Amino acid sequence: MAKIGINIATGSLQQEEMIVGIDLGTTNSLVAIIHPGSKNAVVLKEHNSSSLVPSVIHFEDRGSVIVGDAAKDFLITAPQQTIFSAKRLMGKSYNDIKDHAAFFSYRIIDDNTDSLVKVQVGDKFYSPIELSSFILKELKQRAEHILKTPVNKAVITVPAYFNDAQRQATRDAGKLAGIDVLRIINEPTAASLAYGIGLDKNESKLIAVYDLGGGTFDISILRIAGGVFEVLSTNGDTYLGGDDLDNAVVQYWIEQSGLTHQDLAANRQLAQALRLKAEEAKKQLSSKELFEGELNGDKLSLSKQKFEELIRAFVDKTITCCKNALKDAGLKTSDIETVVMVGGSTRVPLVKNSVSEFFGRPVNDSVNPDEVVALGAAIQADILAGNNKELLLLDITPLSLGIETAGGLMDVLIPRNAKIPSKAARQYTTQVDGQPGMRISVFQGERDLVKDNRKLAAFNLTGIPGMPAGLPKVEVGFLINADGILTVSAKELRSGVEQSIEVKPQYGLTDEMVESMLMDSITHAKDDMKARALGEARTEGEQLLKTTERFLQKNAAELEKDELINTANAMQALQLALTMEDKDLIHAKIEALNEVSRPYAERLMDNAIAGAMKGKTI
Numbered sequence: 001m002a003k004i005g006i007n008i009a010t011g012s013l014q015q016e017e018m019i020v021g022i023d024l025g026t027t028n029s030l031v032a033i034i035h036p037g038s039k040n041a042v043v044l045k046e047h048n049s050s051s052l053v054p055s056v057i058h059f060e061d062r063g064s065v066i067v068g069d070a071a072k073d074f075l076i077t078a079p080q081q082t083i084f085s086a087k088r089l090m091g092k093s094y095n096d097i098k099d100h101a102a103f104f105s106y107r108i109i110d111d112n113t114d115s116l117v118k119v120q121v122g123d124k125f126y127s128p129i130e131l132s133s134f135i136l137k138e139l140k141q142r143a144e145h146i147l148k149t150p151v152n153k154a155v156i157t158v159p160a161y162f163n164d165a166q167r168q169a170t171r172d173a174g175k176l177a178g179i180d181v182l183r184i185i186n187e188p189t190a191a192s193l194a195y196g197i198g199l200d201k202n203e204s205k206l207i208a209v210y211d212l213g214g215g216t217f218d219i220s221i222l223r224i225a226g227g228v229f230e231v232l233s234t235n236g237d238t239y240l241g242g243d244d245l246d247n248a249v250v251q252y253w254i255e256q257s258g259l260t261h262q263d264l265a266a267n268r269q270l271a272q273a274l275r276l277k278a279e280e281a282k283k284q285l286s287s288k289e290l291f292e293g294e295l296n297g298d299k300l301s302l303s304k305q306k307f308e309e310l311i312r313a314f315v316d317k318t319i320t321c322c323k324n325a326l327k328d329a330g331l332k333t334s335d336i337e338t339v340v341m342v343g344g345s346t347r348v349p350l351v352k353n354s355v356s357e358f359f360g361r362p363v364n365d366s367v368n369p370d371e372v373v374a375l376g377a378a379i380q381a382d383i384l385a386g387n388n389k390e391l392l393l394l395d396i397t398p399l400s401l402g403i404e405t406a407g408g409l410m411d412v413l414i415p416r417n418a419k420i421p422s423k424a425a426r427q428y429t430t431q432v433d434g435q436p437g438m439r440i441s442v443f444q445g446e447r448d449l450v451k452d453n454r455k456l457a458a459f460n461l462t463g464i465p466g467m468p469a470g471l472p473k474v475e476v477g478f479l480i481n482a483d484g485i486l487t488v489s490a491k492e493l494r495s496g497v498e499q500s501i502e503v504k505p506q507y508g509l510t511d512e513m514v515e516s517m518l519m520d521s522i523t524h525a526k527d528d529m530k531a532r533a534l535g536e537a538r539t540e541g542e543q544l545l546k547t548t549e550r551f552l553q554k555n556a557a558e559l560e561k562d563e564l565i566n567t568a569n570a571m572q573a574l575q576l577a578l579t580m581e582d583k584d585l586i587h588a589k590i591e592a593l594n595e596v597s598r599p600y601a602e603r604l605m606d607n608a609i610a611g612a613m614k615g616k617t618i
């Protein structure tokens with residue numbers, strides 16, 4: 001029997017299942033719903049308080065966790081136990097963020113590896129997924145308190161620039177918070193929905209969504225036609241936002257006061273206090289000409305003119321991104337009919353004016369820029385609940401997706417700016433006789449060499465029956481679902497041996513890992529992951545040694561003396577690497593042996609068979 005709840009605030013009856021829209025922001029997060037009475041999107045807030053929940057988490061000495069405004073107070077008094085901007089760490093390794101490490105006043109584990117970053121608070125370690133889950137848990141609790149009904153399902157928004165790993169991380173954070181994440185949608189898509197653009201089926205227009213929040217900047221060009229939202233291009237900078245404007249002010253005040261960076265490094269409390277003052281100044285200068293304040297008895301002031309001088313380079317950078325987005329979409333500024341402003345930082349007059357000047361029209365900022373994304377997420381939630389069946393959403397991939405082929409080259413299967421959901425498949429073949437397996441490494445990025453792109457995942461297709469090199473036909477399939485999450489499969493077509501494998505991004509988490517994190521066994525999960533990676537590398541190395549041996553038994557007479565010696569050496573090196581606990585070393589030796597054998601394997605490949613093969617060599 002379905003339970004019915006009564007909403008004390010609105011007096012209306014509600015179904016047990018309420019799907020909410022969540023804007024999980026870098027600086028602030030909030031929840032919105034479609035009001036059951038008015039059917040309008042509204043943000044949730046307690047009486048007399050703000051809808052915004054600062055995305056700040058404080059860990060108390062006695063183990064409890066505080067999120068939101070109350071946690072923000074501890075940014076100054078307990079910076080090492082108070083985490084802000086956790087969204088910037090989502091799906092990131094230390095190597096990804098080390099250039100920005102100074103930005104964080106809490107402790108990020110510096111292990112110089114490509115595994116997920118961890119934040120250390122006291123003697124505990126937290127992943128960005130767990131940190132985000134604390135914020136989501138708080139939002140869920142608040143929503144349940146206000147609505148007087150359980151909240152278990154949500155649509156969560158992410159910046160358009162979030163890659164697959166970051167989307168997966170957001171989904172996992174929802175799962176950890178006990179929320180069933182029905183859909184991950186891009187923030188600009190949500191924002192345009194909140195403006196009601198496209199709800200009329202006869203409407204057809206091109207719009208730009210300019211989103212300058214606390215930590216990220218996105219510009220998206222959307223085409224809306226026949227009730228369909230299509231993202232034509234996206235551009236932006238995941239390290240540009242209101243925080244940078246605050247920092248520019250902090251830098252200026254440091255110079256003015258004669259303080260040094262060493263002074264501030266030694267006094268983190270002072271650094272944080274300055275940061276908060278700078279934000280206060282910035283906000284005031286959105287409606288005043290002069291800010292005057294004080295810190296520890298010292299006077300601090302900033303004129304609007306000086307502020308604009310300090311931030312002009314940042315604003316110009318966003319305009320360059322707008323230019324690039326238009327170029328990618330093949331459009332001119334005059335083609336854009338509406339410019340939508342999103343994010344608290346678009347309240348800065350210089351930002352508004354510069355964007356308006358660039359597009360040659362007044363900007364559209366009638367919806368509160370802090371709430372617009374959450375409101376749109378609520379509208380999307382309503383569509384998913386089946387209340388608005390006519391609306392369809394199309395998004396695009398912000399970066400190309402492909403696999404590694406011979407020579408470390410990137411072979412793109414789904415190009416950047418492809419519409420999603422999207423699907424692609426391509427055939428590949430083996431390079432060694434009797435090769436029983438194939439390593440599929442999935443990358444995201446625009447560069448030709450995979451080493452310059454981002455590795456999302458890798459897996460082995462095993463169990464290919466013995467066939468001469470070039471004969472197997474391995475079809476690699478890419479599928480991006482409506483959330484923008486990628487699944488890669490591989491299947492050997494010729495033998496009928498079917499083996500499709502679901503790939504989760506390397507930086508994302510498997511269901512099992514999320515569970516083990518719930519049980520607070522992070523260290524073990526990490527060890528397991530290491531052991532699994534080492535096991536996989538060993539299997540691959542052993543297989544390669546076997547195939548190479550078999551190949552030599554058959555073909556030794558056809559090889560040059562040098563080739564035989566080099567092969568023997570490379571095999572020996574791999575054999576030795578297999579006895580060690582270092583997966584990277586094993587992969588390096590596998591690659592080295594492949595390098596040695598590739599030229600003669602190709603030479604000896606049966607031309608008749610090779611000629612019949614259209615597939616490429618992995």
Ligand code: AMP
Pocket residue numbers: 025026027028212213214215241242243279282283284286342343344345346347348369370
């Ligand atoms: P969001 O990520 O959209 O919540 O944006 C938060 C950012 O907007 C923070 O950097 C805030 O400092 C900034 N912000 C909020 N209100 C104002 C304002 N009145 N003027 C300038 N910036 C603001």
